[in-house]
Amino acid sequence: MSTPFGLDLGNHNSVLAVARNRGIDIVVNEVSNRATPSMVGFGQKNRFLGEAAKNKQTSNIKNTVESLKRIIGMNYDDVDFETESKYFQSKLVKLEDGKIGAQVRLGGEQAVFSATQLVAMFINKVKNTVIEDTKGSNITDVAIAVPAWYTEEQRYAVADAARIAGLNPVRVVNDVTAAAVTYGVFKSEMPEGEQKPRIVAFVDIGHSTYTCSIGAFKRGEMKILGTAYDKHFGGRDFDRAITEHFADEFKTKYKIDIRENAKAYNRVITGAERLKKVLSANTAAPFSVESVMNDVDVSSQMSRDELEKLVQPLLERVTDPITRALSEANLKPEDVDFVEIIGGTTRIPCLKNAISEAFGKPLSTTLNQDEAIAKGAAFICAIHSPTMRVRPFKFEDVHSYSVSYSWDKQEEDEDHLEVFTAGSQFPSTKMITLHRTGDFSMEANYTNPEKLPAGVPAHIAKWAISGVNVPSGQTSVPVKLKLRCDPSGLHTIESAYSVEDIEVEEEVPRAADAPEDAEPEYKKVTKTVKKDDLTIVAHNFALPAEKLNELIEKENELFAQDKLVAETEDRKNALEEYIYTLRGKLDEEYSSFASDDEKTKLTDMLAKAENWLYEDGYDSTKARYIAKYEELASLGNMIRGRYLAKEEEKKQSLRAKQEAERMAEMAEKLAAQRKAEAEKQEETPKADAEGDIDLD
Template sequence: MSTPFGLDFGNDNSVLAVARNRGIDIVVNEVSNRSTPSVVGFGPKNRYLGETGKTKQTSNVKNTVTGLKRIISLKYDDKDFDQESKYITSKLVKMDDGNVGAQVRFAGEQQTYSGTQLAAMYMDKVKNTVIDETKANISDVCIAVPAWYTEEQRYTMSDAARIAGLNPVRIVNDVTAAAVSYGVFKTDLPEGEEKPRIVAFVDIGHSSYTCSIMAFKKGELKVLGTAYDKHFGGRDFDRAITEHFADEFKAKYKIDIRENAKAYNRIITAAEKLKKVLSANTAAPFSVESVMNDVDVSSQMTREELEELVKPLLTRVTEPVTKALAMAGLTADEVDFVEVIGGTTRIPTLKDSISNAFGKPLSTTLNQDEAIAKGAAFICAIHSPTLRVRPFKFEDIHPYSVSYSWDKQAEDEDTLEVFPKNSTYPSTKMITLHRTGDFNMEAFYTNKEELPENVTEKIAKWEITGVELGEGEQSVPVKLKLRCDPSGLHTIEEAYTLEDIIVKEEIPLPEDAAEDAEPEYKEVTKTVKKADLTIVAHTFALDAKALNELIEKENELNAQDKLVFETEDRKNTLEEYIYTLRGKLDEEYSDFASDDEKTRLKEMLQKAEDWLYDDGYDSIKAKYIAKYEELASLGNLIKGRYQQKEEEKRQALRAKQEASQMADLAAKLSAQRKAEAEAKDSKTDAEGDVDLD
């Protein structure tokens, strides 16, 4: 049985949660952090994923890929590419499909990886983090993504999960996941005919800002409106601080950090820490050692200076709020609560701007960093066939209208709007077409002018075959089941032909009919399923062959990483054994080795050490094992004698302690018997006394 896994796939950090022990738990990583950097790095031998990648980022800046969430299905020719490339230090290149890929140096060779592969590498890492921490089977996952993700990006995220060996049961909007976390654990929500509670969720993370208006009742929620600014987040505040200090240091120290990627990265990392400090303090120092050219820099900043610096950013706070309220058909006064999530909402001046936009105080009922992951884990548990969860129904909304078209056979009858803008999903629509043979269908966004520039108008295409005309038939009715699934993906789930058949239907007898009256029948024409049709889908998802190839590549890279880790582990074990054995040979083990053995072993240890730091510095796993076993053949013999003697001492001490305990117990029992005898004698003497008076 798979333990439900929720992944809040963040641009800077990701949070992992699982549903277990009748609750939702956040999973800590290998260094006990409750979030894991969304980083994939490449080294001379292996990959650096998560915490390791973040640790090595400054020294490996050009081979470390960040912003994984942003480069998934990003077109190289898209205007967003220019925006994103400012924040990503690795080289971004154009792939064969027009999407962005990352070019890095890995294992001594230049390699290029797609956004799908990079996301899969990271997901594989966090999957193993969850497995190591929970000791559970992990396969099903619910992934939280931004509300602005397109159909292509959702398919890509789903493919990445499959490459990582996960089953993506649902791709959910991140703010919707947080709202589920809110609705499930709130005990005071209205019920029945009561007016729904209207809650606005404002999520400002590392790279984007989303505002959603939700209506809650006990056991259910409905998304009323969602708007976003996909280029507004904590990284913009970090960059504003960094650019301020870049100008200051250029004038003060005559260095330009913009010309050095490592220096710029170090300052932007320090700027992020400064931003967090100023959220709780009115002023803070700023210093970084040896930024570039061996120059140490230092300065300071007050909260007022920061607020003045980010004023242009704060003017963008109101727009998503206004758009979300307009989509919901509500005013700010009709919103009952404003919940803020996302780490950037801790900035005091930003909180004030959000509060002013709604005209009411903010609420922080939810954990700002973990609410999305917990909601995703609960949603994954809903899909589990073996777990019972608290009933909770939720619906999201279509941001754009979606229509379906088919081969044109009559004027103005080839297109149908199936899922209107602001309608809810998941949802299913049944339509009937009259066809003369096999045909194609396409799904596309109805109003191209409403779409952001980077969104492709076409969504998917389907080939529907198996349509056969009967004798004398001009056309045959075809029933189609069109669906927008829980992940917001548009599909054709079923297609079949219909036929009319004549059946006999019994006519109800009148109430005064005789008991032995014969039933009467009438002939009725009924439409029934005739034959299932074959549906071949052409979506943004990878085909089976391409998917399997990427799975094999990821498995190969995993095996390589594992071999490198095990080789380093064996090398460290050998090094530790050399120094430990050498140190103990003249101390604890001195009396258990002959002079000849000591001489021979010291020579072996010296040769092993010389080899380890010369020819063996970069050797293979088998050679480290062989060297260890060579030393252990004599070293463990001496160690065994020492341990045998120590065990004899322990046994002797244990026997002495047991004998002492037995002696103490015997003395205690003897004293107890003596006391009982004396008490008995005293009682007998008392009974034998005679009063002579």
């Protein structure tokens, strides 16, 4: 049975959750943190993923790629690329398909990986974190939470990344929608039946994105009424504002320019993030970084008021997503019952004040600001599990833009139809009927491209539909198509089949005053019935099967290499530890259990092994480390065995002595007890024959 797994794919950190033990648990990583850095690094032999990449980022900055979710599915020529590129220290390049890749050095050689591959590497890492946490249980299904502004292409790219990592992406869900699911499932006392739904606004400001969604709740159900966002507003913008302030200050004060040194800039931006958090709880805080560059130590300070002045341009943008989300939901601020804030950046006091003023009401923090999205994703994954029973909960998201389907124009027919309108809910399905003269193709496109954000293509997908058989004597046949916007917000054609009209005899309903023995009457009626299933070949943004398999094999190779490097390092450390431990014990605990010849031989072997380890064997193979270990153990373990045998003999002797002492003590207690009972009987007065007590 697969354990349902939810992933909040964050820009700075990602959070993992699993559905188990009748609840939702957050999964901690290898260092017991409840969030894992969303980073991938590359070294001389292997990759560094998550915490390992974060730890090596400063020393390996050109080969560490972060902000993975910002570049997946994005074209290199996208208008947003210029904005995104300033947040990267690694080199981003244009791939053959026009997408973005990262150029790094792995194993001493230059390598280029696509953004989809990089996200797959990270997902594979967190998948194995979940496997270890759940003690080796089967992990196959995942629900991934992504920003609401993700295009259809980006959603396909994230789903492909999950498949490359060996997972089945059962759903790609909007992150704030996942948080709203957490709210709806675990909140009690919701309206029911004909009662007015509870209107809740969710404001999520994370590391890179600001999203506001309005949801309507009743017991067991939820609808998202409106969503708006600012995709370039988040904690990283506050960090960069602080860093740029100190960059100017240090240039004047210390005559150094951290903008010219990537490692120095990264050290300061890391310190700026810490300072931002301190200022959320304090009115002022010191700032210092040791040896930031050119062996110069820097120090300064900042007050909360200074920070608010620095980020004033950002604060002026707070109201816009809220206003647009309310407009899409056809609501006013006073119609909102509660305002829930999530995302780490909403802890900044000036932001909280601005959000509260925009709604004209106090804010609520009943959801865990860092974990609500991951928990909602895990619950959504559990809904799709065939073996897990979950609390019934129905939820629908909202179409931000209208989508139309078009087809080959024939005769006087229309050649397009707006199927999914902006503001309507999904998942949803629509049936349409077309009259076709033969095989044909269809396309899905955004109805109003001019309303799309800059860089978002109007085209969504194309389908080739074949198997249309037109009977002789007819010019066309009716074809029914089931058009669907699935739970992940992806537009598809779920089924297509031709129909025909046939005449059948149908019994006429008997009149009320008709005799019971009257003969039934029949009439001929025309019915439309299914004729042939048609073949649908989709041409969408998903990777072709051959390319997907190629990337799966590549990821498996890299994973195997990482595993081999880790195991080799473990064997090397085990050999080093064995050398020093055995050498120390040979002069102490093991001294009386080895002959002089054995001591001389083993001491010589340990010295040679140590010299080899730090010279020729410093960068050797797993097999060589195992062989060296076994060579030493062949004599060392024999001496150790004698020591352990003697120790066991001492333990047995001690146990026997303790047992004898316990038995003696027990016997002494029994003897004392018998003696006491005997004395008691002697002191008891005897009765005379008549039953009286003799007092003489």
